Amino acid sequence: MRDEGLFSEGDVVLVAVSGGVDSCTLLFLLKKFSHVLRISLIAAHLDHKIRVNSWKDRSFVEELCKRMEIPVEVSEVDVPSLWKGSGKTLEEVAREVRYSFLEETARRVRATKIALAHHSDDLLETVIHRLVRGTGPLGLACMRPKFGAFVRPLLPFKREEIEEYAKIMGIPYVVDETNYDLRITRNFIRHKIVPLLRELNPEVESAVYRLVNISTLLRNFIEEIVDEFVKENVEEQGEMDVFEKPKSDYLLLEVLRRLLQRRYGRVPEYEKMEVFLRNSNKVSFRTNLWTSVYIEKSYDYVAVGKTVFQGSYKLPVEGGIVEIFGFKIKIKVNYEGEKERLWIRNRKPGDRIVVNGKREKVKDLLIAHRVPTFYRDRLPLLVDEEDNVLWIPGVCVSDPLKERRIEVELLKAPKGFLKGG
Amino acid sequence: MRDEGLFSEGDVVLVAVSGGVDSCTLLFLLKKFSHVLRISLIAAHLDHKIRVNSWKDRSFVEELCKRMEIPVEVSEVDVPSLWKGSGKTLEEVAREVRYSFLEETARRVRATKIALAHHSDDLLETVIHRLVRGTGPLGLACMRPKFGAFVRPLLPFKREEIEEYAKIMGIPYVVDETNYDLRITRNFIRHKIVPLLRELNPEVESAVYRLVNISTLLRNFIEEIVDEFVKENVEEQGEMDVFEKPKSDYLLLEVLRRLLQRRYGRVPEYEKMEVFLRNSNKVSFRTNLWTSVYIEKSYDYVAVGKTVFQGSYKLPVEGGIVEIFGFKIKIKVNYEGEKERLWIRNRKPGDRIVVNGKREKVKDLLIAHRVPTFYRDRLPLLVDEEDNVLWIPGVCVSDPLKERRIEVELLKAPKGFLKGG
Incomplete structure (x- = not known):
C-alpha cells in the first residue's frame, strides 16, 4: 500500500464498510497498518434499504467498529423508492447514492481519502460489463487504484485471496444473499461468465488487472494531449468552438468529445461521430448531433456547436x-x-x-x-x-x-x- | 465496400476461400460487385490436412470457382505434422501457415489485395480471446478492416446476417464439423461464452466492433507519436539507446517497447516494465529485462539495452x-x-x-x-x-x-x- 502511494502521512481515511468480507478485511488491514502508514480511520456505512433485513448489516458494522475502536458514520437512504421511475437500474441508483453518501460524509468529517474495498475480481467483472455494454478503449481504465480522493488498496488482490486471509485472521463479516441473484448483471457476470473465462485462463484477473493498469496510463496520456490541444488550438466563437483539423482522426474524435462535454455536458453516440470522421476528408461536411448542434468541417477547420446561424441581423x-x-x-x-x-x-x-x-x-x-x-x-x-x-x-x-x-x-x-x- | 475505401480500381484481389459459408459469401459478393468496383478476382484455398476429409473442401472450392469462372490457386500443407513439437497450439500453426500461403500466393499471382471473410462475430471472439489471454489496450485493435494488403469487407456484418444472405441467395458451402469442437479455444468462446454475453446485450458484436474501430484509430495515433518521439529524441549509443525521460509514463512504456522491439525483436512482460515505471521517479534505477539487457534511469535520462559496461579498455x-x-x-x-x-x-x-x-x-x-x-x-x-x-x-x-x-x-x-x- 505504501509502495503504490495511495496514502500520505496524516491522512484521515473514510473506509466504506458494507459489512461484507471485502470491506471488513479492508478495515482490518487498514487498522493493522494505520500506525505504520500514520493514518487515522473513520468507517462509513450506508443502509440502502434494498433488503428488508439491511438493518442487520448496519448493526453488525456498528458493533464491529465499536469493538475495533473505530468511529463510524452511518446513514440510511431508501434506494428502492428513489429507483422507481428513475429510468435507471437499481444497481446504478444504489451506486450513485453510495458515492454521494461517501463524498458528503468525507467532507463533513474532513476525511482526506475514501477507501473502497474493490478487488481484482470486481475489476474483471466491471471490464466485462463495460465491454458488453459498449465502451471505447479508454473506458477500460475503470476502477483506478487512485481517483480523486478515492483509493482502492485491495485492487491487486483476488476475491479468493481476500476470503482466505479473512478466514485465517478470523475477520467477522456478513453474507449478502443478493450476491447470488442472477437477475443482477454483476452477479450474472460473476457466476456465469467469469468461471468460463477462468477455464481459458486461470489467471484472467491478472490479465485484466494489467490491461486496466496500462489503460489508465494511456488515458492520462491522452487526456493531457487533448487538454493541451484544446488550450492551444481551440477558439470559442460564441455558440461554437473552432479549431484547425488535426491530422489524427483519433485526436479529432477526442477533442470533439471534450468540447461537447464542456459545452453541453454530453457526448453523442459513436456512430454519429463516425459518420463525421468518415467524411472529414471532404472539403465541407456537416453532421447533426442533436437539436441545432452540429460538427462541421470546412477547408482545414472544424466547428462544433451551434454552427448553423439561424438568425439575421x-x-x-x-x-x-x-x-x-x-x-x-x-x-x-x-x-x-x-x-x-x-x-x-x-x-x-x-x-x-x-x-x-x-x-x-x-x-x-x-x-x-x-x-x-x-x-x-x-x-x-x-x-x-x-x-x-x-x-x-x-x-x-x-x-x-x-x-x-x-x-x-x-x-x-x-x-x-x-x-x- | 466502396465507402470504406478497401479496394481501388484495378485491384487484383486474392480471396481466401475455405469453403465455409463466410468465405463463399464473400466470394459471391465480390464477384457480384467486381464490375462496379473494377476489380478482378482470384480465389485461394489451402488444404490444411487437419481433417482426414479436408480434400472434400478442396474439391468443393475448385468446383465452385470453376462454375463462377474465377481462377483458383490451391495448395496443401500438412499442418498437423508441422504442429507436432512446435510448442504452439494447432490453431496458431494453422493460422501462420494460412497467412504465409496467402502472402506467397498473392506475390506469385501479383494480387494487390488479399480479402478475408472475417465478420463481427469473429471480431468479438478475438477480442474475448485476447482479453482473457492478456493484452494491452492497443492489442484490442485487432482484425483491422484494412491492414497492409489484407482487407476484411465483411467485418461490419454478423455471422447471422451472412448466413441469412447465403440462404436467400442460394450460395453453396460446406460445413466444417471442427467448428463444434469445444477443445478449440475459439469454439469454446463462440459456443459457451458469446451466448451469455448476448444475454446481457443482444448487440454485443456492434459494441465490440465499435471498440475495435476506436482502438484502431487510437493505435495509429499512438504509433505516430512514438515514431516521432524516437526520431526526435532517441540517440543510439552503441549497444544502448538513450533519451530524455518523457513526462508521461505511458509514452515511456511505448517508447521502451518500440526500442526493445527494434533492437532485439522482443518485448519483456509488462510486470518487468511496471517495476521500472514504478521506480522511475528515483534519481537512478535499473531493471534487468533479460541476459545483460537493462532499462536504466539516471537523473533525467533513460538508457535501454546493454547499459552495463562489462569490459575495460x-x-x-x-x-x-x-x-x-x-x-x-x-x-x-x-x-x-x-x-x-x-x-x-x-x-x-x-x-x-x-x-x-x-x-x-x-x-x-x-x-x-x-x-x-x-x-x-x-x-x-x-x-x-x-x-x-x-x-x-x-x-x-x-x-x-x-x-x-x-x-x-x-x-x-x-x-x-x-x-x-
Missing part, C-alpha cells in the same frame, strides 16, 4: 469599431454634405457586390476566398441605404466603396477565416 | 582526436624534451584525481556533475604513465595537467552527459 453603423461573431471591423466615414447612412448585416441569398466593374455573387467570392461555411452567414457585410453590399471584410471592397470617402478595415477575424480556412 | 594516445562510446575528445601534446606517454581508459574502482590541491574521488565528481550512471564506466579518462587521472572530459582537468603542456577538449558527448543528465 442588420445594425446601423455611425462609424467606429464594431465587434460581432469574432469579427472586429473599423469603419470611418469622412462626411461631406449629406450624412450617409450605413448598416452592417449578415448575408442574404442572392447578395451581389460590384468589384472591378463586375457584379459578383457574394457566395462565389466567399468560396473563392476559402471562407469556412460556418462563418459565411455570420460575417458582417457593410451595406448602404439601398442595401447594396459595399464591403465583404477580409474578402473585397466594392467599386462604389472605393469612390466614397469611407475607410474600412478588418481588425480581427475568427480562427481560420483568413488563413484560407 | 586502455588505449595509448599520441594526441589527436579519439572517438569512443559517443565521446569525441581532442588531445594535443606540445612535446618538449622527453616524449610523454599518455593513455585513455575507463574508470576503475578507487580512481582519484587531484583538483585544486585536493585528491578527489572520480566517482564523487561524476555524481556531483550529474553524469548518468550508464555513462560513468564508458567515459574516457586521460591518464599518465603512472596511471594518474589527468582529465575527466566534461568534468574537470587535474592540477598536474594544468602544469603540463597538454591541451584537451571534449568535442562531443553522448546525449544527456553534459546537460546534467
